[in-house]
Amino acid sequence: MQRDNPPKLAEGHALYADKEYAKAVVCYREALAQQFDVKAWYNLAYALVQLGEYAEAITEYEKIVADNEACLSCWENLAYCYTQVEAYQQAIVIYERLANLQPELGRWYHYIGRMYFYLQEYDQAIGYFEQAIARDPDEVVNMAMLGRSLDLAGRSSQGVAWSKKALALDKDCLPAYYHLSSWYYRQGDYVQALPYYQELLRLVPDDVVALVDMGYVLMRLGHLEEGLSAYQEALRLEPTNTQALNNIGYYYTHPRVNQVAQALSYYEKSFALDPNNVPAMAGLAWCYNEEGNHPQAIALYQRALSIEPENINVIFHLANSLRDSEEYTEAIPYFQQVLASDDADDEMKELARSNVGNCYYNLERYDEAIAYYQQAIAIDAEYFYALYNLARLYKELGRYREAIDYYERALAVEPEDVDILYSLGWVLYRDQSFDASVETYHQLISLDPKHLDGLNMLGILYAMAMRYDEAIAYYQRALAVDPQYRYALHNLAGTYYRLGRYTEAIIYLERLLAIDPDDSEAQRLLAECQILLKK
Template sequence: MSDGYQLLEQGERLLAENRLDEAIERFRRFLDDFPDDLEGQYQLGIALYEKGELEEALLRFARVRVLNPTDPRSYDGMALVMMEKGDFGEAVRYYKEALERDPENVDLLNELGIAYHELGDEDTALAIYERAIQLEPNFGYPYYNKARMLVDKGRYEEAIANLEIAISLYKGEREKLTDVLFELAGVYEDMMDDTKAVEVYGEILMLELDNLEALVSLGSIHLDNCEYEKAVAYFDRVIKLDPQNDSAYLEKGYALGCMGDVDTELEYLEKCLAINPDNKYALSNKGAALMEQGRFEEAEVFFRRAIEVDDKYSWPYYNLACLCALRGDKESCISHLKQALELDPALKEDALRDICLEKLRRSEAFRRLLEEDTH
């Protein structure tokens, strides 16, 4: 093998290892001596695309087309660039050009389906995924992408069936299998089947014991189901793996507060805010914890700070309403509650049962507010 082609081989190896700068350097040196080498131009285009240098990548793929107009990879490469740019119409055009040259390429069909999905043409996308599956029933991606579309349509059982096929095909490929399992867990969460979702997240942890996303999801599910000790255990694992994860301190603090340990809740909210002083959820939760301790002035500061961070976040207004009710300031309470309900009408349910608003429920203004259509 000549020294020049050794450079090409080195570039391909470095590209496979995601060492993009080194790969690009090798490909450029190779092309200095062999400017019309189709493989070198294509591989450089892929490396540039992976690095995000889209304009030059497009030029390299166009050069491949000039060198060999029948090679579908030039059109596939240009389609990849257009997908990254968000120009899905152009991506469709290039994928079709590629498929004219390689009509039974299931990878191209799968990518074309994704492009149509992005364009909002779901019926065409589904038909293309079906075509890919007919051509290669053991190719997992079309099942996965088809399932994602079925979820959007609320066709959960069909989505699950397709994901289970994809799982069976990816048993030996951990990264792909993990992606499909996350999608399946999300479907079960959409269906409010937390038991199944927990099982699937558990399968992910069997593949990757310290998968942060799965640990966070499990903590959140247990928190939503008032299983506070289990939630705390998962968020502890997240904090150990990622000490700068402000949300983990927030969620653990909330769980501790629900268990009645407000002092420790405040400690964890402080840790959260030390990492991210603008975490609106922590600001509002800290205000609520201080309010529970009767520290009303301090609580109000944090509620108003949360509103400064995001004036469209409903809970600080609701908490201010509770604070004003506890102070006996009925007018301010109604005003803040109105703001909260305008942002989130679902808070009516909380207002109807919240003990801090109990005295206001006899108020005509309070009853009128809850009877209003806030949509």
């Protein structure tokens, strides 16, 4: 075997010095195949680390430490490689060996703590980070990692305090920003989370995960355009990031934006990248449902549930799609799953409870509908939709006294809701509470002076009270808004007929018949007016 190859070794060393690691590896392998050289061997292993070829580096370092157990830097590099391939237990063994050899150095305890942190053995991690701090009291990274470990071990207040202490000593302590931003994010305290994300991204502007999380925080705070910018920057850095694609899709579904076609395009891109991507499926399904394509929406929600059977948001939206497609019997069990789930928040449960009532209402199972509406109101006495739906149901059942009570309660929650005012006026009229009905319709007209049905009902009520001039005035106000409003034409003609003003009655009946020539009642009344005029 040839015993020297100095030119190839020299070339390898030069490339290594210039950080041309890939070329250096080739040279070193060629040289080492011809002759052994310790420096080349060590440099080869380190170059593999720099190239991210950790498995090959591990092979070389395992041979190196077997040959030279005293090389502590080689042991450290081997442990680092184990960390990169997530072989944390093997890394712990090496770091413990190094800690036994150099017990005064805090960094070995820090690394052991990190390994246990990655293994999610937080109590173990806490002990080692505390030992690291005992050796290096001013090392802020140890403080921040202790803070994160305490937090994840359920000792959040202590953990937050340690990370804040780290930042008080070093405003550029990156692990502290990671911890505090994510902690406030998890608490839903987005106001507090935002500045930590901003500082984190000042230090690492290309952190895609932080960009996506900050985008979500900004969206939740109502800063929609800034949130979109964060997501777009994340996509610029990582065009295949499905979470950023999904969140941009969500941006376009926001009520203030409401661009379903745009949302659909982003969800489709995300779904194409990962066909098992549940948020993309759910987003696509929502868009299809908005477009009225309920079967496609339902199919996608069901597919998403086959992957994540307990996903409460998917369950809730599947129930909504089934309801929208008038599959009420099928929707009810899904809404009931929401009601039974600990993962559903109060708002979602409130909506689910009301929607079960709506489904029973549409199935004409009125007693069950009433029971669910009343459950919703028992939990939240001012829940508008349950109050409104219960009032509407009692109205349709002819139970006007009960309808009045719930319409009045709904009106107390939304005092300027003209639909509620109109319905309340109508049930008061049917209950023969005429004065109260008139007062209610005047309230409606004060809010919406062009409300056709409200103007018409005032005309009816004044005609019933034989206050015909006022009745005529309200019918004419309605016709000034819409000259073809049939109810006002019919009622105004009828009022003139009762007053014996047949010529005026004929004018409005002819206008009515010009709109609907087949109106038999108008035909009959017109013929009668014409006969009476001839007498």
